[in-house]
Amino acid sequence: MRNPVLWNKEIEEIKSTGYLKENISITDALIENFYNEIMGEEEKILLDLLLSPNPLQSELDKLLELWDIESKQSAKSLLLAYLLKTHPDLKATKYEEPRLKGLLLNQRFINLKIISHFTKIGKELNKNGIFPLIFKGCLFKWLNPDFPRYMGDVDILVPEKQWIKSARIAKSLGYWFKKLDIHSFDILENKNSKYGILDIHKFIYIGTKSEKKWLKNLFKRATKKDVFGVETLVPTAEDALFITLINLSNNLRDHKSQATLLYAILDCKYLLEKNKNFNWQIVIENAKYAGAEVQINFAMKFIKKFSQTIIPKDIQNQMIFEKETNDYSRMIMFKHFYYIDLQKKSRDMKITEVLRNPSKIKEYLSLKIKYKTLKILNRYPRLIKFFIADLKMIYNN
Numbered sequence: 326m327r328n329p330v331l332w333n334k335e336i337e338e339i340k341s342t343g344y345l346k347e348n349i350s351i352t353d354a355l356i357e358n359f360y361n362e363i364m365g366e367e368e369k370i371l372l373d374l375l376l377s378p379n380p381l382q383s384e385l386d387k388l389l390e391l392w393d394i395e396s397k398q399s400a401k402s403l404l405l406a407y408l409l410k411t412h413p414d415l416k417a418t419k420y421e422e423p424r425l426k427g428l429l430l431n432q433r434f435i436n437l438k439i440i441s442h443f444t445k446i447g448k449e450l451n452k453n454g455i456f457p458l459i460f461k462g463c464l465f466k467w468l469n470p471d472f473p474r475y476m477g478d479v480d481i482l483v484p485e486k487q488w489i490k491s492a493r494i495a496k497s498l499g500y501w502f503k504k505l506d507i508h509s510f511d512i513l514e515n516k517n518s519k520y521g522i523l524d525i526h527k528f529i530y531i532g533t534k535s536e537k538k539w540l541k542n543l544f545k546r547a548t549k550k551d552v553f554g555v556e557t558l559v560p561t562a563e564d565a566l567f568i569t570l571i572n573l574s575n576n577l578r579d580h581k582s583q584a585t586l587l588y589a590i591l592d593c594k595y596l597l598e599k600n601k602n603f604n605w606q607i608v609i610e611n612a613k614y615a616g617a618e619v620q621i622n623f624a625m626k627f628i629k630k631f632s633q634t635i636i637p638k639d640i641q642n643q644m645i646f647e648k649e650t651n652d653y654s655r656m657i658m659f660k661h662f663y664y665i666d667l668q669k670k671s672r673d674m675k676i677t678e679v680l681r682n683p684s685k686i687k688e689y690l691s692l693k694i695k696y697k698t699l700k701i702l703n704r705y706p707r708l709i710k711f712f713i714a715d716l717k718m719i720y721n722n
Contacts, residue, residue, distance in 0.1 A: 356626045359577050367391045368401065369631075374408055375591060376632050394421050400584035402428055404591075407473045408718035429473055433578035436466065436476050440553050442522040443479040446495050446512065450483075455491055458547055458558035460529070460568050465592050467552050467559075472595070475584065478511075479559075480524045484544070488527035492687045495523065505532075524597050529573055531614035546607075562600040565606035567621070569593055570608075574620035576625060581589030590628055594635045605640055636639070664699050669695040 364372075370388045374380040385408075394402055396695075406425035409415055417425060443463065450457060461481040483491050491508040492502045501513040508530050509616070512523035528536050547558035560568070573589040597603055612621045625636050633641075671692055679689045 344408065352622075352644070353626070356623065356630065359627060360630045363577065363586065364583060367397075368587060371401070371404060371408075371621075372587055375404060375587075376594070376635075380408065380412055380415060380486070383414055385417070389417060389421065392421075394424055398584050399428060399432070401587065403432055403473045403475055404584075412527050429458055432473060432475060436474060439463075439476050439522055440466075442500075442512075442514070443481075444496060444554045446500070446523060447481075447553075447557065449494050449498055450491055450557045453490070453494055454709070455483055455487050455494075455675065456549060456556050457483050457491070457556055458560060459552055460560060460565065461572065462588075464559070464565060468599075469595055475588070478521050478524055480526065482526045482529060482540075482543075485527040490526065491525050495525070504644075508536075512583060520530075529568060529571070531615050531617050531620065532575060534616065535616035538616075539611050539614035542611075544701060562596050563604055564611065566593060566596045566603075567611045569596070569609050570624040571615075571617055573627065574624040577623065586627075589624075590631060593628060594632075597635060605637075667692075667696050667699060 343436040356445060363674060367388060373671060374384055374388065392405070402425060406429045409417055409422070409425060410429070412685060440463070447457060459467070459479070459481055461480040462474055462476045466474040467566065488510070494513070495512045496502055501516040501518065502510050503513070504525070508526055508528050511521035513521050528540055543560060544558065545565050546561045546564060549556055550559045551557070552559065569589055569592050573586065576585050576589070608621065612618045619720045628635050674689055676690060679685045
């Protein structure tokens with residue numbers, strides 16, 4: 326069984342909201358819950374304005390009534406600043422306008438500093454025959470330089486055999502590194518730094534056990550470009566979109582910041598608009614290789630909540646990976662309403678207690694057999710479909 330894409334507790338949240346109605350599937354209910362729980366009113370209005378070809382001053386005024394620039398996350402205020410920059414007919418208040426312009430300028434200098442570290446380390450990697458593949462924020466900063474980008478660090482991917490060597494090369498330049506997890510080294514400016522300036526990955530974490538299967542094709546399709554003075558592998562638009570959708574889905578699951586979700590949606594829009602011959606088949610194949618069908622479907626459904634035009638209609642109509650997503654949703658329901666409670670009861674009933682009280686032997690054996698049976702079933706989402714005949718029956722109970 327692949328690692329969970331959703332947390333069990335969210336099913337109870339869904340049930341309590343009443344979204345699980347006769348005319349909505351559990352998958353759509355989960356998306357509805359994400360949409361309402363994660364995205365605030367201001368963020369929804371801001372994204373609507375950013376996605377609109379002709380944003381209205383009245384909608385901006387509505388947003389500014391709610392927006393507190395002093396308390397809002399700077400990454401979100403950057404998007405508001407960009408909106409005003411690209412639509413000079415829109416006007417903010419005299420209080421907000423200079424602050425937003427200053428925010429743009431300040432972030433530009435922050436990004437330049439981070440990029441300068443990437444350039445320094447990247448050139449040394451090149452000298453040692455290592456050509457990193459760039460992805461996430463810095464990739465989009467290079468692809469779309471006029472769009473303001475909140476960057477905490479630069480993410481690069483190197484072949485696994487070059488992973489440790491790359492970190493040591495950075496250290497030879499005076500940087501410090503620590504292992505974040507099984508797939509990433511965090512490069513710090515010095516050992517006292519609180520935040521990293523570069524993440525060196527040996528694979529891109531997806532949350533399945535099949536992440537590495539598609540990496541060969543990712544590197545094969547990438548093209549070598551000069552990115553901020555470094556010979557860098559740039560992924561295709563299709564691979565960049567796939568990675569963005571994966572990150573969007575994982576950030577939804579983990580309830581990451583609203584700004585991260587906003588940027589991801591806008592990045593998807595940019596990739597699809599700039600690449601008219603976009604090949605969706607590559608995205609589909611990536612998902613199958615990486616075992617990420619559910620994540621891709623969830624991300625696209627979430628984007629659809631904001632816009633009916635970002636994801637092409639023909640792709641929407643194909644219902645990509647709908648079956649896999651429904652299978653997984655049923656598995657979540659099974660775990661929450663059947664398996665978890667039974668697991669707890671089974672663990673609470675100790676054999677020592679039964680030996681002291683023989684009258685409980687029958688109950689003990691029945692409980693253990695049922696638990697062991699459902700434990701096996703828990704590994705097979707398709708069998709769960711037959712176990713859960715009607716999700717709406719669960720909702721109505």
